Amino acid sequence: MLDTTYNVETPEGIDLHARAAGPVPRILAYAVDVLYRTLILAALGIGLAFADTAGIGIWLVCSFLLEWFYPVFFEVLRGGQTPGKKAFGLMVVNDNLTPIAWGASLVRNLLRFADFLPFAYATGVIAMTLGRHFQRLGDLAAGTLVVYREADKAPVTLPDSTPLPPPRNLKQQDQQALISLFERHNDLSEARQQELANLLEPITQKRDSAALGYLRSVASWLLGGRD
């Protein structure tokens, strides 16, 4: 079963949920990071070319730091996101969905080498696809996982409609159906919404825009709108 949701119950009794990120966005994010690292190294190489042999030493130290600690730096100090992960809306978290700290970040990034073996992250990809939460070996050892960072959704502006009470008591499910139709007014075309509203013609005795307007009014009442 392919279900990427990851749930954690906090001590406060709340279920937090996140979606684990699969190999493809992670590989793409990694490619972006590799690109950035290469660019930095190239720029450094050009800059340090003027410093002669001492420049080689500094360049080697920088390339060492970039190779092993570039992800650590961003994961700990930039909220679990390297620039590549940020570009793809990913973030690294502990498996209880708390932010990652130095120790865990170091483990998962040092073990990158084992994940890389024998070539091109073959071990890591196999480990990811075998596990339920797409964890590579480094993630397993550090107790971390990569999840999607949910973007802040702008609050929806609901269309104006005078609230009308429903003709009779509606079941919870029916109420929710009406409310989601109301809330999704931006996502669905007007024609499709009217088509959906027409399904209720036997009850509402209305068609097209009149039916839709009526359903919106009822939904607005259900949400607590009053005149």
Added chain:
Amino acid sequence: MRQRDFENRYRDSWAQLDAWLKGAGKNVDAATLDLPAAYRNLCQQLAVAKERQYTSRLIDHLNQLVMAAHHRVYRQQTLRRRGWLHYLLAGFPQAVRANGRTVALASALFLLPALVMGIGTYNNDALVYAVMSPKDVLSLESMYDPGNRVLGRERGSDTDLAMFGFYIKNNIGIAFRTFAGGILFGLGSIFFLVFNGVYLGAVFGHITRVGFVFTLYPFVIGHGAFELTAIVLAGAAGLLLGRSLVDPGQHRRSVALRLASIEAMKILYGTFLMLVIAAFLEAFWSSSAATPISIKLGVGGLLWLLVFAYFSLAGRGEVTGEN
């Protein structure tokens, strides 16, 4: 309570918390908000919203807010004020001693092949070619040839810096790989330990056989105290990971691996520091031609003593696992 009333009642507190979370640490407002209380209230409101089956948009919004606050509340504070000093003075050697058997195993995996290979190449001049190409052997010989010494080792400080960069990238990279390989049921660590043992054994045996002892040993003795120990320790840290997978004991393998990685990192932080020291010594001290051989040997011996004294004595007075 209808959803709209519910939202109206709490909208301000959510907005306040949201603003605080987004700008926390920067503005002065940070002090005005009681985060734990706000977080608990928010959790309660989310639970109520779920129970009353309010719309998914509201629940998603609250869930995101809870998640952000949860991040802030449960942020792990690993760096205590005296953490680093305490680690250097006691924590690191204690961790090494606590895993004494694994460290001993790693040492054996490194030293035994080195010894066998060293004795072998010392007695048989063909054996060195089993691990190195003839070209490598030639360049190795010329590196430690006393005749070349003045030419090869008279170098400016800029070359020292270049070599420092090389040692950092190369040697620490080797140590990190030795550690990381351990997660493959320990096989990677074993491979790197044995491989380095064989290689170094061959180098020492061959150079001793050729008779360049007065160039090789004074050069390696100083940084070797830190570098060789560090490689063994990195291997030991890797073996800890491997052992947790082969023999997880009372835990599930995933849990055992997690616990082992925490233990291994206690060793690895110090190992990293030792390798930086080694790179410094190798680039700026070991290679200096001006220092007489006797001083180099003396200081080198002292460094070995220091390293061993550190691991066997430091932090003994304290109760282990104090924090």
